[in-house]
Amino acid sequence: MTDPAAPTDPAALLGHLAGHPALADRLGGDPARWSVREIGDGNVNFVYVVRGPNGAVCVKQAPPYVRVAGPSWALTPRRVLFEHRAVVEHRLHAPEFVPKPWYVDAESHLLAVDFLEGHTVMRGELVDGALHPHFAAQAARYLADTLFGTSDLALTATRKRELAAFFETNTAMCRIMEDMVFTEIYLPHPRNRWTSPELDDDVRRLRDDTELKLAVSRLKSRYLSSRDALLHGDLHTGSIMVSADGIAVIDQEFACYGPMGFDIGTLLAHLLIGYFAAGAHGPERAAQRAWLLSAVEEVWEGFRARFAELWRTRAAGDAYPAALFDGVDLEPERQRYLDALFAESLGFCGAEILRRVIGFARPDDFTTLKDPATRAAAERRALALARSLVTEPGRYRTAAEVTEAARQA
Amino acid sequence: MTDPAAPTDPAALLGHLAGHPALADRLGGDPARWSVREIGDGNVNFVYVVRGPNGAVCVKQAPPYVRVAGPSWALTPRRVLFEHRAVVEHRLHAPEFVPKPWYVDAESHLLAVDFLEGHTVMRGELVDGALHPHFAAQAARYLADTLFGTSDLALTATRKRELAAFFETNTAMCRIMEDMVFTEIYLPHPRNRWTSPELDDDVRRLRDDTELKLAVSRLKSRYLSSRDALLHGDLHTGSIMVSADGIAVIDQEFACYGPMGFDIGTLLAHLLIGYFAAGAHGPERAAQRAWLLSAVEEVWEGFRARFAELWRTRAAGDAYPAALFDGVDLEPERQRYLDALFAESLGFCGAEILRRVIGFARPDDFTTLKDPATRAAAERRALALARSLVTEPGRYRTAAEVTEAARQA
Numbered sequence: 001m002t003d004p005a006a007p008t009d010p011a012a013l014l015g016h017l018a019g020h021p022a023l024a025d026r027l028g029g030d031p032a033r034w035s036v037r038e039i040g041d042g043n044v045n046f047v048y049v050v051r052g053p054n055g056a057v058c059v060k061q062a063p064p065y066v067r068v069a070g071p072s073w074a075l076t077p078r079r080v081l082f083e084h085r086a087v088v089e090h091r092l093h094a095p096e097f098v099p100k101p102w103y104v105d106a107e108s109h110l111l112a113v114d115f116l117e118g119h120t121v122m123r124g125e126l127v128d129g130a131l132h133p134h135f136a137a138q139a140a141r142y143l144a145d146t147l148f149g150t151s152d153l154a155l156t157a158t159r160k161r162e163l164a165a166f167f168e169t170n171t172a173m174c175r176i177m178e179d180m181v182f183t184e185i186y187l188p189h190p191r192n193r194w195t196s197p198e199l200d201d202d203v204r205r206l207r208d209d210t211e212l213k214l215a216v217s218r219l220k221s222r223y224l225s226s227r228d229a230l231l232h233g234d235l236h237t238g239s240i241m242v243s244a245d246g247i248a249v250i251d252q253e254f255a256c257y258g259p260m261g262f263d264i265g266t267l268l269a270h271l272l273i274g275y276f277a278a279g280a281h282g283p284e285r286a287a288q289r290a291w292l293l294s295a296v297e298e299v300w301e302g303f304r305a306r307f308a309e310l311w312r313t314r315a316a317g318d319a320y321p322a323a324l325f326d327g328v329d330l331e332p333e334r335q336r337y338l339d340a341l342f343a344e345s346l347g348f349c350g351a352e353i354l355r356r357v358i359g360f361a362r363p364d365d366f367t368t369l370k371d372p373a374t375r376a377a378a379e380r381r382a383l384a385l386a387r388s389l390v391t392e393p394g395r396y397r398t399a400a401e402v403t404e405a406a407r408q409a
Numbered sequence: 410m411t412d413p414a415a416p417t418d419p420a421a422l423l424g425h426l427a428g429h430p431a432l433a434d435r436l437g438g439d440p441a442r443w444s445v446r447e448i449g450d451g452n453v454n455f456v457y458v459v460r461g462p463n464g465a466v467c468v469k470q471a472p473p474y475v476r477v478a479g480p481s482w483a484l485t486p487r488r489v490l491f492e493h494r495a496v497v498e499h500r501l502h503a504p505e506f507v508p509k510p511w512y513v514d515a516e517s518h519l520l521a522v523d524f525l526e527g528h529t530v531m532r533g534e535l536v537d538g539a540l541h542p543h544f545a546a547q548a549a550r551y552l553a554d555t556l557f558g559t560s561d562l563a564l565t566a567t568r569k570r571e572l573a574a575f576f577e578t579n580t581a582m583c584r585i586m587e588d589m590v591f592t593e594i595y596l597p598h599p600r601n602r603w604t605s606p607e608l609d610d611d612v613r614r615l616r617d618d619t620e621l622k623l624a625v626s627r628l629k630s631r632y633l634s635s636r637d638a639l640l641h642g643d644l645h646t647g648s649i650m651v652s653a654d655g656i657a658v659i660d661q662e663f664a665c666y667g668p669m670g671f672d673i674g675t676l677l678a679h680l681l682i683g684y685f686a687a688g689a690h691g692p693e694r695a696a697q698r699a700w701l702l703s704a705v706e707e708v709w710e711g712f713r714a715r716f717a718e719l720w721r722t723r724a725a726g727d728a729y730p731a732a733l734f735d736g737v738d739l740e741p742e743r744q745r746y747l748d749a750l751f752a753e754s755l756g757f758c759g760a761e762i763l764r765r766v767i768g769f770a771r772p773d774d775f776t777t778l779k780d781p782a783t784r785a786a787a788e789r790r791a792l793a794l795a796r797s798l799v800t801e802p803g804r805y806r807t808a809a810e811v812t813e814a815a816r817q818a
């Protein structure tokens with residue numbers, strides 16, 4: 001809190017918030033007696049919980065750089081404005097899964113949303129060996145509701161073009177994905193890290209794997225050129241918080257219009273990463289492993305069923321104009337669409353797994369495995385499945401075939 | 410010129426232009442002695458030629474409505490700003506085919522570009538039975554240079570996102586295409602016109618043709634969601650002017666980021682429309698017919714060769730990062746990409762033919778055929794080929810197979 005670009009001190013932060021009537025109401029009482037505490041475990045921003053007698057909000061402040069790196073890695077603080085707008089737009093379609101925003105400020109780069117009492121980060125739960133049986137159904141619904149709701153199936157072109165134009169300017173954040181997911185790990189790059197020397201040969205093979213690099217480049221082209229829906233943009237298990245009975249999605253700063261399969265694939269990737277990491281533990285994690293694979297199946301099957309239902313009941317967009325299909329059974333077309341989306345999702349899923357084993361942002365699921373040989377064995381299984389998902393997604397017709405391949409990997 | 414939203418009088422128009430030094434230089438001499446003449450044969454805007462001793466410019470003025478309809482059909486005059494920016498961006502890649510802009514004004518909605526001395530509109534040439542042997546090679550080059558040059562293969566994501574964000578707001582013009590190309594003609598709509606009663610049954614069948622409407626809806630979804638390149642957006646033969654040895658492309662007011670196949674397919678559609686219309690004439694048009702089919706082949710084959718060459722020599726974009734493919738032969742990937750683009754182009758080609766036979770904007774090629782039975786026969790051949798292009802584009806592996814099908818239609 002001593003950095004000049006950070007909110008400097010709790011008093012200044014409280015001053016901002018107290019000046020905003022809705023927020024003052026929400027927290028209640030005398031702002032002078034609100035408490036502030038930093039809770040940021042994130043890499044990118046400063047995050048605080050602010051409590052008053054009536055409730056609490058989570059306040060995110062974006063400095064003009066990446067927090068863990070400091071001012072030497074500059075990053076636009078406007079990312080918090082994209083996060084805010086994504087929260088607003090996603091809440092139109094999935095309010096139960098996205099915390100309510102109370103305040104955003106374009107000058108101090110502050111965003112305040114409801115504090116999620118009693119929630120913990122999903123990734124930490126996985127690392128601790130926990131099971132969350134309600135997770136998959138809710139994640140499936142969140143994905144279907146936000147992706148369908150912001151697509152051409154739900155929105156008029158006029159509305160969608162306005163949204164797409166806005167998010168198209170989240171350039172700096174998208175660039176991080178373009179570099180980290182689709183490019184850097186296939187090159188010698190100073191940011192790359194992996195379990196070395198155990199995986200050195202695997203990394204070398206990957207850099208020489210033309211078939212893989214071509215398939216990843218096709219995925220990158222889709223990320224760059226498709227504007228299917230408003231994505232969360234970074235939907236790993238560290239962006240989802242869970243309580244005993246609910247999930248909530250946070251950290252939308254990478255939001256952009258892009259291919260739906262990017263969000264779906266990212267989430268599936270992190271469930272599979274959790275599965276492979278759990279495999280490095282003993283039989284005490286057998287139930288978690290089984291649950292994680294069933295979650296992979298449930299996320300996709302739940303998404304698929306919910307998306308088709310929304311298409312049947314709430315297709316008010318400019319795609320497939322209803323007037324053209326009066327009395328026509330669109331079900332085969334929906335299934336065809338969803339089959340293509342499944343293949344696309346598996347491609348992005350594989351690309352995400354690969355970059356999490358070899359790249360800059362390695363997940364705790366793996367890094368908490370302290371024995372390098374054990375960790376490398378789990379990571380190598382993840383790499384094998386991932387390569388297949390990227391290069392031959394059409395081989396998998398159902399999510400059960402994917403989980404079977406994960407078991408065999 | 411008596412409408413209050415029009416530039417009202419030549420003196421006011423000249424006043425605008427004279428105040429702009431570069432333009433005053435271009436025309437030369439005393440602005441009081443410049444001549445102004447309306448030349449607009451278009452439906453949408455007012456168009457003038459302004460001449461001075463040194464040269465001439467073409468000035469387009471966009472009223473806040475569609476010119477032929479009058480104020481009852483409102484349309485944003487900002488369209489002229491998109492036209493200007495598209496001209497600027499396309500000239501970065503294909504300056505020899507796009508007239509140079511001299512002046513644009515966001516308040517009076519005026520755009521001045523070089524007047525194309527000695528050029529006539531390509532559509533008029535086709536209607537008159539002319540042949541332009543140089544047309545296809547130049548059109549192919551224009552398409553490849555503008556589409557490649559504005560794609561992720563040539564541009565960094567940062568630059569492309571800025572462009573895409575700007576053009577994403579050309580909402581009103583894109584909407585006209587969304588309605589007219591992909592929607593209205595498949596419904597009873599007051600704007601639809603066709604050769605009636607001759608084609609009444611064909612139109613009825615088309616409205617009941619679920620397979621066709623599904624395929625057209627998939628194309629509409631691509632138009633709505635893909636951001637492959639900066640399109641001209643309305644590349645029919647009325648948007649291309651020709652001289653004895655050159656072509657120039659005008660009227661970029663529908664410019665947007667979209668699927669490359671939309672521009673390619675539109676141009677192929679209008680060459681085929683020219684061919685079917687020529688078929689309604691006697692043997693005196695045999696040479697024109699043969700040339701038009703060879704032009705279809707040459708546009709596609711020329712595009713394909715030039716696009717692949719640009720990819721080999723000028724791929725500086727973020728797609729397929731060069732660093733990943735050092736020493737790798739990307740040629741098979743290029744051919745795969747171009748095969749997919751060919752299929753997409755044929756789909757859009759078919760959709761464009763259909764809407765030009767049945768919709769609001771019927772082309773002179775057909776409307777100048779005065780005998781309804783003759784006209785209907787030509788149009789019916791066009792419809793038959795078009796349906797096949799939309800519903801089974803994969804059936805055609807080469808442009809020669811398309812022209813053969815046109816002959817058989």
Ligand SMILES: Nc1ncnc2c1ncn2[C@@H]1O[C@H](COP(=O)(O)OP(=O)(O)OP(=O)(O)O)[C@@H](O)[C@H]1O
Pocket residue numbers: 039040041042043044045046047058060099113114115116117119121238239250251252253
């Ligand atoms: N609404 C909330 N309620 C409770 N806790 C929250 C909330 N939002 C964030 N947190 C906590 O703060 C942490 C950091 O939040 P967030 O991930 O949004 O920040 P970040 O700096 O962008 O992190 P990252 O490195 O993941 O990008 C979360 O991991 C979570 O523990």
Ligand SMILES: Nc1ncnc2c1ncn2[C@@H]1O[C@H](COP(=O)(O)OP(=O)(O)OP(=O)(O)O)[C@@H](O)[C@H]1O
Pocket residue numbers: 448449450451452453454455456467469508522523524525526528530647648659660661662
């Ligand atoms: N640069 C130019 N040089 C010479 N003539 C031109 C030029 N630009 C346009 N014209 C002439 O003016 C006509 C109308 O131009 P343009 O098509 O751009 O206008 P519009 O009102 O948008 O028409 P449309 O109905 O096709 O949309 C053209 O058909 C052509 O005859």
Ligand SMILES: [Mg+2]
Pocket residue numbers: 042044045251253
């Ligand atoms: Mg973050």
Ligand SMILES: [Mg+2]
Pocket residue numbers: 451453454660662
């Ligand atoms: Mg026009």
